[in-house]
Amino acid sequence: SQTIHQWPATLVQPVGSPLSLECTVEGTSNPNLYWYRQAAGRGLQLLFYSVGIGQISSEVPQNLSASRPQDRQFILSSKKLLLSDSGFYLCAWSVWGENYGYTFGSGTRLTVV
Amino acid sequence: GDSVTQMEGPVTLSEEAFLTINCTYTATGYPSLFWYVQYPGEGLQLLLKATKADDKGSNKGFEATYRKETTSFHLEKGSVQVSDSAVYFCALSLNDYKLSFGAGTTVTVRA
Numbered sequence: 001s002q003t004i005h006q007w008p009a010t011l012v013q014p015v016g017s018p019l020s021l022e023c024t025v026e027g028t029s030n031p032n033l034y035w036y037r038q039a040a041g042r043g044l045q046l047l048f049y050s051v052g053i054g055q056i057s058s059e060v061p062q063n064l065s066a067s068r069p070q071d072r073q074f075i076l077s078s079k080k081l082l083l084s085d086s087g088f089y090l091c092a093w094s095v096w097g098e099n100y101g102y103t104f105g106s107g108t109r110l111t112v113v
Numbered sequence: 114g115d116s117v118t119q120m121e122g123p124v125t126l127s128e129e130a131f132l133t134i135n136c137t138y139t140a141t142g143y144p145s146l147f148w149y150v151q152y153p154g155e156g157l158q159l160l161l162k163a164t165k166a167d168d169k170g171s172n173k174g175f176e177a178t179y180r181k182e183t184t185s186f187h188l189e190k191g192s193v194q195v196s197d198s199a200v201y202f203c204a205l206s207l208n209d210y211k212l213s214f215g216a217g218t219t220v221t222v223r224a
Contacts, residue, residue, distance in 0.1 A: 006156075034212075043216035044157075044202065090156050094212075101147045101204070102212055104156040 003027060006091045006105030013112055019064075019078040021108050023091030026072065031093040033074040034102065035066055038088040050074060086112045115140045119203045119215035126193055126222050134188040134218050136177075136203035144205040146170075146179055146186040147212070151200040160188075160201070193222045 006023045013019060025031050035047040046059045048066035056066050063082050067075045074091060088109050092102040120135040138144065145164045149157040161170030166181035177188045186203060203215040 044214040046211065049211065092157075092212075101145070101149075101159050101162055101206065102157075104149075104158070107156040109154075 021076040117215040123219040
């Protein structure tokens with residue numbers, strides 16, 4: 001069965017520190033991978049998506065970057081966090097040709113202080 | 114562009130009440146439509162979906178019908194429980210790359 005792992009579950013980081021959030025998928029090959037952010041009291045904003053290794057599309061300009069070093073691994077990074085980077089970050093995957101929506105990870109609650 | 118508009122919350126109900134959350138969409142083609150649910154502190158879970166006009170998605174007592182003529186996909190449940198308290202997101206997809214979400218509706222069910 002397909003599963004998605006996202007960690008850590010919660011993170012408190014000081015302003016200016018680096019960030020690395022990791023997401024891995026099991027049980028499927030060549031998934032589409034996504035990073036979303038959910039700010040407090042707001043909807044979901046698509047940050048990045050990837051259709052293959054090394055292929056990253058950015059939806060909004062920001063202080064974050066994403067990488068896909070392996071087929072089922074998706075990493076969200078920042079060199080220097082801002083207060084505005086606080087939020088709930090969700091990783092998700094989907095499979096091309098099967099328009100059944102996404103499967104989401106359990107999320108990472110990031111608080112920048 | 115393609116977008117989803119859903120009714121603003123928060124919505125507060127008593128147990129066994131009827132729940133409706135309105136969702137309308139704008140799309141250049143024929144999207145698939147979804148409802149996701151987010152329980153407190155968790156990620157999103159797919160609640161139900163419909164891939165073509167007049168399809169009805171259903172799960173856990175929730176239903177939504179894909180109405181092409183009104184470009185709507187309203188979520189309904191006849192008798193809510195406290196455990197249905199969550200944030201509900203309507204979403205559409207025209208391809209497998211992107212899922213466009215509504216802003217979410219917070220539902221609180223009181224005993």
